[in-house]
Amino acid sequence: MTNHSETTGSSENGDIPGPVKPGRTARTRYDGPGDEHQVTLRTPAELADALPYLLGYRPEDSIVLVALRDRDGRGRFGGRARLGIPANADDWTGAAGQLVHGLVTGSERRGVRPEQMVAYLCQEPARGETGREVMERLRPLAQKLRVECGALDVPVVEALCISAGRFWSYCCDEEACCPAEGVPMGMPGTSVLAAAATYAGIQVRGSLSELRARLLPRENAAALEQEAALDAAAVTVVSRIFDDAGRSEVAEETLDLALRVIRRLTDAPPVSGVPAEDLRDDQLLAHDEAAALILGLQDRTTRDRAAEWMEGDEAGPALRLWRALARRCVRSYGEHAAAPLTLAGWVAWSVGDELEAREALAMALGADPDYLFARLLHQACNEGLDPESVRRCLRAERGGRGGGGGDAAGGGERADGPAQRRPAEPSSAPQASPGRRRRTRSVIPADGTRRRARAQGREPGGRIGRPRTPAGGERPGGARPARTRSHVSGAEATGRKETCTEGASAGEHATEGGEERA
Secondary structure: OOOOOEEOOOOOOOEEOOOOOOOOOEEEEEOOOOOOEEEEEOOHHHHHHHHHHHHOOEOOOEEEEEEEEEEOOEEEEEEEEEEEOOOOHHHHHHHHHHHHHHHHHHHHHOOOOOOEEEEEEEOOOOOOOOHHHHHHHHHHHHHHHHHHHHHOOOOEEEEEEEEOOEEEEOOOOOOOOOOOOOEEOOOOOOOHHHHHHHHOOOOOOOEHHHHHHOOOOOOOHHHHHHHHHHHHHHHHHHHHHOOHHHHHHHHHHHHHHHHHHHHHHHHOOOOOOHHHHHHHHHHOOOHHHHHHHHHHOOOHHHHHHHOOOOOHHHHHHHHHHHHHHHHOOOHHHHHHHHHHHHHHHHHHHHOOOHHHHHHHHHHHHHHOOOOHHHHHHHHHHHOOOOOHHHHHHHHHHHHHOOOOOOOOOOOOOOOOOOOOOOOOOOOOOOOOOOOOOOOOEEEEOOHHHHHHHHHOOOOOOOOEOOOOOOOOOOOOOOOOOOOEEEEOOHHHHOOOOOOOOOOOOHHHHHHHHHHHHO
8 A cells, every 4th residue: 555645635515513522413514406405413423434425435544634623603624634554553653743744734824724633543454353453453543643633732523443344432432322342334325424425426436445456557467468568669769769869759659659549548439347447448558559658658758748638538538548558567667657657647636536646646656756747746736736737838838839739539630740740859958057957767778778878978877777687697588678767867967956946847847836826
């Protein structure tokens, strides 16, 4: 599980009259298509049942905080924050502090400081463990959350542990409402709150593990074939990408191929169910096509142009392609998933799916913690910023090429045909000025190609990884090209300090600009 914090921003979906305590009454208003409706939450059981509807998914192995604030004499749900439960109890203090301070300070920046908190600990029992044992084991973590919240003058009015289909309250010891054996959770979707949420159009999308499964590499027999295709593509693509003219050609070939695959996905007949949809998309993408796209998208300029397929009829098929490419970054190519995962997260955020956006961007940072565009987008998404500033910048880039992104979903000819097509600018030009950082990402070719590049003065500076070889020496059947990547930067080569606000790509500039304006 990806252990990262996330905040869903300020919520305006509920009113609660007064502190939420066991046995007290809480009212949550959902604005439906007709008259205003209110749902009364009378017990901790109803608070436990409300959690998936507050987040939009069912959390697993998670610490969740929900802020409450007062308005006109009534409480109101505020921001939410989630963090994976650290496996090591020694890390609980830091995790509690990170989550509490992140939610409180983030809410303060939006001008809605929390006045109270509801805390949830969600974890399924390990083998041989009971739900009650989980509750007792996590009790110190619940106490740390209460201490951290109290230090900021934000009391925790309810703390619940949800495990094995039951819940326990850490704030109530009354046997009548919170027995020692826990209270069974109701069947999903059967409560009054579930009915009201359905009426209001609020959907629960299952668990985070189900969402991540759509983005994780496939570990099956086809993974070997995909890895071989990536090896073969690296031999030709990498040698061309070191040359400025060759890099422009690779960029155009990558974008043209991506458009053809997107049109293919658009024309595919619909199927029922998420697993079937992903399987259909995987079958429509050949191994050699996936390899060429994955390697081509390692160039920052090419990635930014692909990010222009972010709205309207283009967004859905493009998102399906980025998911499929992330699933193809198998075995030793796991780091290359940062590019398609970032594109998937960006498109999801652009169309309003913040849940998938946060998960995809967090997974991109897991693949490459230094991936600047993913880091900026992840922060902006967690801060609840509007993606329009990024979209505006990418639209301007696309318009400057005369609509060069083409109609990804429409199947028509690209607006900048072969005669008018403007080559992508190499990521290494113009030369970075002192104090500015230029970054590009590429695969380092086999040793022979790398030596030729160095001899011709075309090998970039920066960190270059060691070629991968088997533990036993030479690889049977001949050595494969090394699959390592360099972070090309004039600033890095001279030891200058990295800066994120200069020398970044168009998308990176747009994200930072939106954050500063917020």
